[in-house]
Amino acid sequence: MPRQLGELEDAVMTRVWQWNRPVTVREVLEDLQQERSIAYTTVMTVLDNLHQKGWVRREVEGRAYRYTAVSTRAAYSAALMNEAWAQSDNPAAALVAFFGMMSPEQREALNAAVRIVQGDTPEPNAAPEQGGAEPGAAGR
Numbered sequence: 001m002p003r004q005l006g007e008l009e010d011a012v013m014t015r016v017w018q019w020n021r022p023v024t025v026r027e028v029l030e031d032l033q034q035e036r037s038i039a040y041t042t043v044m045t046v047l048d049n050l051h052q053k054g055w056v057r058r059e060v061e062g063r064a065y066r067y068t069a070v071s072t073r074a075a076y077s078a079a080l081m082n083e084a085w086a087q088s089d090n091p092a093a094a095l096v097a098f099f100g101m102m103s104p105e106q107r108e109a110l111n112a113a114v115r116i117v118q119g120d121t122p123e124p125n126a127a128p129e130q131g132g133a134e135p136g137a138a139g140r
Contacts (some may be wrong), residue, residue: 005055005076009046009049009050009055010033010045011032012028012032012043012046012047012050013056013069013073013076014073015027015028015031015032015053016028016031016067016069017069017072017073020069021068022059022061022066022067022068023043023067024061024066024067025040025043025047025067026064028043028047029043038078047065047067047130047137050067054070055069055070055071056068056069060096
């Protein structure tokens with residue numbers, strides 16, 4: 001089970017997931033600087049930490065690295081939800097409470113997902129991806 005990403009880790013991974021291509025520290029830095037003051041070395045350290053935790057892989061390009069997400073935001077979100085549910089002493093009650101918090105759109109997305117998993121919907125692209133990635137060894 002992955003540990004939940006910290007605020008800066010999430011901001012960096014959000015860009016990696018959204019861009020869906022290998023990214024450099026400089027690219028992430030320049031995008032983050034539109035929202036906050038942040039140093040190149042800080043972004044470099046965060047990406048290195050994410051690499052060490054298994055969230056991203058990296059390849060050398062010249063004197064720099066290009067980082068790529070290991071998995072999707074959807075997989076990450078699913079793993080967090082699964083872990084939270086598994087820790088409940090009453091999983092059925094936890095699900096009822098969770099479903100009660102959902103918007104009608106979220107409940108429809110859930111219904112679509114259940115139909116896909118049960119094989120009632122032949123088209124797996126019918127459910128839009130909402131984001132999440134769980135690398136194999138992250139947070140362990």
